[in-house]
Amino acid sequence: xxxxxxxxxxxxxxxxxxxxxxxxxxxxxxxxxxxxxxxxxxxxxxxxxxxxxxxxxxxxxxxxxxxxxxxxxxxxxxxxxxxxxxxxxxxxxxxxxxxxxxxxxxxxxxxxxxxxxxxxxxxxxxxxxxxxxxxxxxxxxxxxxxxxxxxxxxxxxxxxxxxxxxxxxxxxxxxxxxxxxxxxxxxxxxxxxxxxxxxxxxxxxxxxxxxxxxxxxxxxxxxxxxxxxxxxxxxxxxxxxxxxxxxxxxxxxxxxxxxxxxxxxxxxxxxxxxxxxxxxxxxxxxxxxxxxxxxxxxxxxxxxxxxxxxxxxxxxxxxxxxx
Ligand code: BMA
Numbered sequence: 326x327x328x329x330x331x332x333x334x335x336x337x338x339x340x341x342x343x344x345x346x347x348x349x350x351x352x353x354x355x356x357x358x359x360x361x362x363x364x365x366x367x368x369x370x371x372x373x374x375x376x377x378x379x380x381x382x383x384x385x386x387x388x389x390x391x392x393x394x395x396x397x398x399x400x401x402x403x404x405x406x407x408x409x410x411x412x413x414x415x416x417x418x419x420x421x422x423x424x425x426x427x428x429x430x431x432x433x434x435x436x437x438x439x440x441x442x443x444x445x446x447x448x449x450x451x452x453x454x455x456x457x458x459x460x461x462x463x464x465x466x467x468x469x470x471x472x473x474x475x476x477x478x479x480x481x482x483x484x485x486x487x488x489x490x491x492x493x494x495x496x497x498x499x500x501x502x503x504x505x506x507x508x509x510x511x512x513x514x515x516x517x518x519x520x521x522x523x524x525x526x527x528x529x530x531x532x533x534x535x536x537x538x539x540x541x542x543x544x545x546x547x548x549x550x551x552x553x554x555x556x557x558x559x560x561x562x563x564x565x566x567x568x569x570x571x572x573x574x575x576x577x578x579x580x581x582x583x584x585x586x587x588x589x590x591x592x593x594x595x596x597x598x599x600x601x602x603x604x605x606x607x608x609x610x611x612x613x614x615x616x617x618x619x620x621x622x623x624x625x626x627x628x629x630x631x632x633x634x635x636x637x638x639x640x641x642x643x644x645x646x647x648x
Contacts, residue, residue, distance in 0.1 A: 327546040327636055329613040331481075334377055337610040337619050338405040338631055349638035350587045350620070357594050357628035358406050359386075364398070365412060366390045369599055371623030374431040374539075374608040375405065376438060383460040384608070385429040385440050386410050387623070397426040397442060399460045405610060405619070406631070417455055419465030422446075426453060430607055432479040432540045434488070439513070441477040441490070444468055452477030452492055454513065467514055473497055476505075476536035480576065481543065488513050489576060491522065491537040491550075499562065503534030505552065507577045520577035523569065525554070526646060530565045530586045533557045538566060538606035539620065546640060547571055547580050551606050551620060554586065564603040565589035566622070568639050581643035588632055590625070598625025611636075 338358075342351050361369040367388045375384035381403040388398045388410070400410035417423045424445025432439050437458045444453025449472030455465040469477055469490060476493040483489075487509040495503055504525070509518040525532050531554025541548040547570035556563045566589075569582035590602040605623040612618075616636040624630045 326616070327544050327640055329611050329616060329636055330543040330545060331611070331613045332377075333614040334610055334612045335614065336381075336404070337612055337617065339617055339619060340633060342633075348587075349642055350632050350634040352588075352592065353406075353631040353633070355406065356592065356630035357624055358631055359408055359410075359629035361598075361627045363408075364388055364410060368393060369627045370410070371626050371629055372428045372605045372607045373621060373623065373629055374429045374440075375402070375610065375621055376431050376433060376608070377610065378460065381405075382610070383431075383438075384408065385415070385431050385442075385460075386629075387427050387429060388414070389427075395425045395427040397429055397440070399463075401460070415463050417463050417465035419455075421465065421467065423453070423465060424448065428476065428605070428607060430478050430540060432481055434479065434481060434483070439479055441469070441479055443475045443477075446472050449473055449497055450475055450495065452490070469510075469516055470508070473500075475500075478537040478540060480548070481540055484574070484576065487511060487518075490516065491541075493534070493536040495534075500534060501557070503536060503555075505535055505537055522571070522577050523579050523582065526584075530554050530556050530563070530589060531567060533562065539609040541571065541576070542609060542611055542618070542636075543573070544570075544636060547573055548576050549636065549639065551587075551609065553605055558602075561602070563590065564605055566604055566606050568643070570640065570643060582646045583639075583642045584644050584646055585642065587634070587639065587642065588620075588622070592624075594628060594630065595624045598627030600626035604630075
């Protein structure tokens, strides 16, 4: 049995696997847990990130407003299912512009939380970075990289003294390619030592591009990285997700990954929406005592769902996959 390294989270949202369900990941029966129009001003609320916070949970939510601007909003919850999301977007304290924000991730490192997101830089996408200690005040820092980049995801501790971030160099549109890269920084400002982590796999659900999803989970078998993979169908892009194990000491090394997806668009709220056929994971809550993992994912660029699974079942799906 593999073990999650980290704190217990006994109050994470959870439902046991349905009796007739044979796959390693299953959905909350109340999905979608956040609807597209939960805010007065929201066209859609999807690809969003949550963390344990005080006696409940906090998060940063992607809310596209009814002018179709991409905004980030803070939110709080006692149970991880029912969320009070601020009506107003986060006002970052910053010397550099916040142009737009989407696909946030939130990572706790030591005494604070860091938000990474796709930030506009002169209109082009790159990785924005901010810190908070209370989810009320957010101090925006320098963008991590040059455009074009997306899916910036921090590791939850320094590795050999360095902060580590995954990202996905891309282009300016619905990028038709994409590999996961890793970069290191001594101070969260200057990034280097760039390494390729993994590439798409010929044919199938992860053949067009891949991108890191939630903050990697530390386990005694390696870092568990849940990531999205994209297939180009006759009807456009299809977003599913799978997982990989990365070396604990050097996470640019892939140990194994899932040849099959863990979850793909299947339910109506995943198949039909502003962008159909998308499941896009941005956060997990995990309980080190039991190996339970709750995965928060955007559904069809419209709303938010949760899926559940056990660490061992996810690892059992992994194989040696040519990188
Ligand atoms: C990606 C990102 C995501 C989105 C996905 C599917 O490029 O923009 O926010 O969920 O496309 O539209």
